[in-house]
Amino acid sequence: MKNDTKVFLLKVLIHLGALIPLVNLYFLAFNDKLGADPVESVIHFTGIGAFNLLLITLSVTPIAQLTKQGYLLNVRRLLGLYAYTYALFHLVNFLSFEIQFDGALFISEVWKRPYITIGMAAFFLLTALSITSINKLKRKMGKSWQQLHNVSYIIILLVAIHFYWSVKSELTSPLFYFAMAIMLLLFRYKKIKRLFLSTFN
C-alpha cells in the first residue's frame, strides 16, 4: 500500500473514531438517556476525551520515530484539531449546561478556582495552536511556528493538573494520566532540555 493511501485510511478512521462517540453522546443526552444527571456526564466525557486525544496526538512523533514510519506525522494535525474540538465542547458544556450562561458566576469560577483557571489557560493555548494550524499561517510564521507549537508540552501538563484538582477523592485515574503525560515528555527529554536552556540562558 502506498503511504498516501495509508494516511487517507488512517484519517478516515480518526474522523469516525472521534465523531461517532460525540454524536452518540449528544443523541443520548438530548433524549435524557444519559443517566440521572446528563450535565455531569457530557462534561466528563468530553473532558476525558480531549485529554485522550491530546495524549494520542503527542504519541504520534515517538511512535513514528520508533517504528520508522514517517508518514504517520501526517495525521498529527487532524488529531490535534479533534483534541481541540473535544476541549471546545467541554467548555461549552460547562458554560451552557452547568453554569447556564450566568456570566458573573462563570467569571468568578474561572477567577477563584485554580483548577478552572488552569483549564481555561490550557484552552486558550490550544486555541492558538489550532488557529495557526492553517497552512497559510504556518508558512507565514516560519520558524516561530515550531516555537509556538512547543507549547503543547506545557498544555499537556496544565491539563493533567486540571484533572487532578477537579476530582473529589479518586486519585488513581488522574495519577495514571499524569504518568502518561510525563512519559510522553520524557521521550522528548533532549529537545525539552535544549528548549529550557535556550529560554533561560
Place this chain on the structure above:
Amino acid sequence: MLINIPTKNTLKDCNVTDESVYLERRSLLKKMGFLGASAVMSSAITSTAQAGFFSDDDKEKVKFQTKALNFSKDSTNEHLLRTPENKVISHNNFYEFGAQKDQPLALSQGFDVAPWQLKISGECDNPITLDYDNLTNMFPLEERIYRLRCVEAWSMVIPWIGFSLADLLKKVAPNSRAKYVAFETLYDPKQMPGQADRRLGGGLIFPYVEALRIDEAMNALTLMSVGLYGKTLPPQNGAPIRLVVPWKYGFKSIKSIVGIKLLEHKPPTTWNKLAPKEYGFYANVNPNHDHPRWSQASERSITTGGLFSRNRVATLPFNGYGEEVADLYKGMDLSRNF
C-alpha cells in the same frame, strides 16, 4: 415415624448445587473452555440470541426486591416538585459500591439486608439492638418530602419514609455525658466491592463514619429513613436504614447503618478526615461559604428533563430549613465552623 429409604436416584442435600456456583455456571464453563468450542460452531446470530436469553450476569439481572411500606403521608410538602424515582435510585454517591454515580445501582443489587443488626450503645441507660423487622415495625412510619443538597452543588427532592432519630434516642435514654451521636456504616468488603478495591471505593477510609451533635440529632427534622417513594430503600440509597439530615450536605446522611454510639467527645468523620479544609464537621448547607474548589452559591436541581432543563437555582442557607435549625448555631461563626 416416617422412614425415608433413599433409592439410587434420590438427591441428597449435598448434591444441591451451591447458589454461588449456580450463578457463576457460565463463567465456570467459560473457564473450562466449553463455551469457546460452542462459539466456534454456532453462527454469529445464534450467539447474539444466546447472549440475550442467557446472559453471563444472571446475578446482576436479579434486581434487589423492595417492599411496600405503611406510612402516613406528608401533606405539608406535597407541593414540592419531586425528583423522579428512577433518578433518585440511579444517581448515587455511595462509594462502598463504587465512586461513579451509576456504579451503586449496578454493583449493589445482590446486597443482603436481612438479617440486619443496628446496635445503639455508648453513653445511655438502655442500649438496644434492633433487628431487621424492628427497623420498620418499632415506630410508626411517616413520609417526609425533603430537599437533598449534595456538596457537589446538585440537589434532589425526595419523599423519604422513616421515623425521627429523636424517638429512637429517647428509647435508649442518653445520659448527661452524651454530647455527640456517632454513626457507622456496615463494613463488609465481600458485599461492598468499593471497600475491597481502593480504586473503586474512591480512596475513602472504611467503614464510613459520621456524627452529629446531640441537639442536632434530637432536632425534629433529623430522620432515620427506611424507605423512599412508598417502598423500602434499595441498596444504592442505603438499605435497610440510613440517616437523612436535610439542612446539611448529603455526605452527612450516612447509609446502611449498623452502629449508633452516644459519645462525650467529638468523633472523627469520614470526609472531614480525608480533606479537613474542604469538608467540615458541621457541613451545614451555606451559600456564603464556598467549597475551596467550587461555588456553593447556587445548585442544579435535578428533576425532570435532560440537558436543557434550566435548573440552576440559588442555594438557601441551611438548605431552606433555617426556621427549624438556625437556633442550633446561635453565636457560632459559620464560616469557621463550616
